[in-house]
Amino acid sequence: MKIGVDYVKVRRSERLIDMTQYLLDHPHDLIPLTFFAARYGSAKSSISEDLAIVKKTFKERGTGLLETIPGAAGGVVFTPSITDEEAKEYIESLAERLSEEDRLLPGGYVYLSDMLGQPDLLRKVGRIIAAQYLDKKVDAVMTVATKGVPIAQAVSYYLNAPFVIVRRDSKITEGSTVSVNYVSGSSERIEKMELSKRSLKRGSRVLIVDDFMKGGGTVNGMKSLIEEFEAELVGITVFAESKFKGERAIDDYNSLLFVQDVDTSTKTITVVPGNCFDKE
Amino acid sequence: MKIGVDYVKVRRSERLIDMTQYLLDHPHDLIPLTFFAARYGSAKSSISEDLAIVKKTFKERGTGLLETIPGAAGGVVFTPSITDEEAKEYIESLAERLSEEDRLLPGGYVYLSDMLGQPDLLRKVGRIIAAQYLDKKVDAVMTVATKGVPIAQAVSYYLNAPFVIVRRDSKITEGSTVSVNYVSGSSERIEKMELSKRSLKRGSRVLIVDDFMKGGGTVNGMKSLIEEFEAELVGITVFAESKFKGERAIDDYNSLLFVQDVDTSTKTITVVPGNCFDKE
Structure with missing residues (x-):
């Protein structure tokens, strides 16, 4: 049980780190949630949660705006900014x-x-x-x-x-x-x-x-x-x-x-x- | 109790996202652990744990090398790379x-x-x-x-x-x-x-x-x-x-x-x- 919990925690941490890196490297690109889901072998719902955390942090730190575009052709778009x-x-x-x-x-x-x-x-x-x-x-x-x-x-x-x-x-x-x-x-x-x-x-x-x-x-x-x-x-x-x-x-x-x-x-x-x- | 746990979890997530962003933006710079500790109001031990996760993810994804330099004048140095x-x-x-x-x-x-x-x-x-x-x-x-x-x-x-x-x-x-x-x-x-x-x-x-x-x-x-x-x-x-x-x-x-x-x-x-x- 404990191992299970640790595993999930580590996976989320790693996703957040790699996602941040990927988004910063691909500003203004529309990235489908399915791309991240496949990249990390995760459910789309987990990816959505990850992205909500990234969005909040990027906003608070003035890194930029992470926008979610809904729908089948949707995804996220990162727009770099500065305070x-x-x-x-x-x-x-x-x-x-x-x-x-x-x-x-x-x-x-x-x-x-x-x-x-x-x-x-x-x-x-x-x-x-x-x-x-x-x-x-x-x-x-x-x-x-x-x-x-x-x-x-x-x-x-x-x-x-x-x-x-x-x-x-x-x-x-x-x-x-x-x-x-x-x-x-x-x-x-x-x-x-x-x-x-x-x-x-x-x-x-x-x-x-x-x-x-x-x-x-x-x-x-x-x-x-x-x-x-x-x-x-x-x-x-x-x-x-x-x-x-x-x-x-x-x-x-x-x-x-x-x-x-x-x-x-x-x-x-x-x-x-x-x-x-x-x-x- | 639950709120406490959530709080800690969110804090680590946010630290990892912002740390990743900061490291990518400052390649080859020696960044003291105290810098991150002050930036997030966290103990140095937590920062060390964060950095270990970042290091592992950067290595696995081919983003680059995160090196820890020990000692009072130490810190971490990120060297971008590619597989x-x-x-x-x-x-x-x-x-x-x-x-x-x-x-x-x-x-x-x-x-x-x-x-x-x-x-x-x-x-x-x-x-x-x-x-x-x-x-x-x-x-x-x-x-x-x-x-x-x-x-x-x-x-x-x-x-x-x-x-x-x-x-x-x-x-x-x-x-x-x-x-x-x-x-x-x-x-x-x-x-x-x-x-x-x-x-x-x-x-x-x-x-x-x-x-x-x-x-x-x-x-x-x-x-x-x-x-x-x-x-x-x-x-x-x-x-x-x-x-x-x-x-x-x-x-x-x-x-x-x-x-x-x-x-x-x-x-x-x-x-x-x-x-x-x-x-x-």
Whole structure:
């Protein structure tokens, strides 16, 4: 009798651990209860109970939302999220890190590349950006090479949608491309960007992300590309924006960080949280 | 009495779910037992029992290794891994997908970009590559812009080591750089690649990854860069390699996929698993 009880207990524990792992690895996928039932050789009723515990814990810890879709074609869908407190606290810590004076580069640029190569930062930033689009269907995340790529991939992991990379230089390995011209905001030059024809389906709902925005010219170029592909813009989020004198090409966007001031004479950078928490 | 029992049971369940989530999110980090004890308001002995269950489940399911480091400065370290069966099966499915004839581009190139933008593929490939270096300390993952970046980031997530991006074109936002010249294998041209000086510390142990290798010239360039930074090469893994006539600049490397033959007249691509499973 005692052995029986222990056995059941252990089995549930193991199911919960493996289920958690599986759900985190398959965000936004509809997973039928029968899948878990077969995976653990358990009754569907036990799986339902397990999922109720997972759902409660995920909600309490701000891991995300576990939704149950009833019916024969039903199952569960895990949507990663983050609590507002955790997101705000993290963005504030990033603002502090970005304000370090040794990040100041000649010309008033801010050195970001090291941060955009750190897996813990990218995981968190990906979760924060993805959480802004929870209620919107996103089919693809778009960015421009090279520095936007880590942000796009980070977001893509949590939305479980592919990312596509717009390039400023054509490569033979991309096949046919569609290109647009755009005005580079900072230098007022006309430049060209292109995207492989196969990489985006007509009608796709696209989220634009990038590492840094000044005048918004690059983001505007991506907007034109989305039109060329007859796709739909869902939203725009940049990791950091800086103050811009003159009219910005883009007005409706989210930024995680705002580089308020760069003073090359005193070697100070002032970074504060961006507009992404203003709108709620 | 019954309520008490239920309470204890629910608490353990919730701990296991949240612990799993936390460990997966913090691979290779040493997490003190006191951290979990405080997080859940539990005794260290209960946490130890929880971790033993997590360890057993992670091992059985091939999720990875959970190691306990004893002593006052001890804790647990989670190392993500993958079973050989799961890895082989996945690579075989990739080989099949890559052999689709509509991937053939003019000049005999194979279209890869869509695959390298898919989060499920990148998660799996990241786990497979990281698992090859479980017993080696890796301080940084290095790749070259643009198409190597998704692979580097995927691996970086599982090794919990930052990735650095070597570029063919200098950017003001990189600060000072170190550059090397290298022979591009396919075209025999001399080209230049550079890496931001701040991005790699002297003595770092570096893993090189890239999306595609033909002659190995690009990878060889990265090897030279590692020398310039007085860093150390841990290993080289490419997502796909192709047959190369002539002497390859690199001989010690792992490949996940091998593009055996590309026949533009019959429009067939033959892709098989690479050498990464040969060496065991």
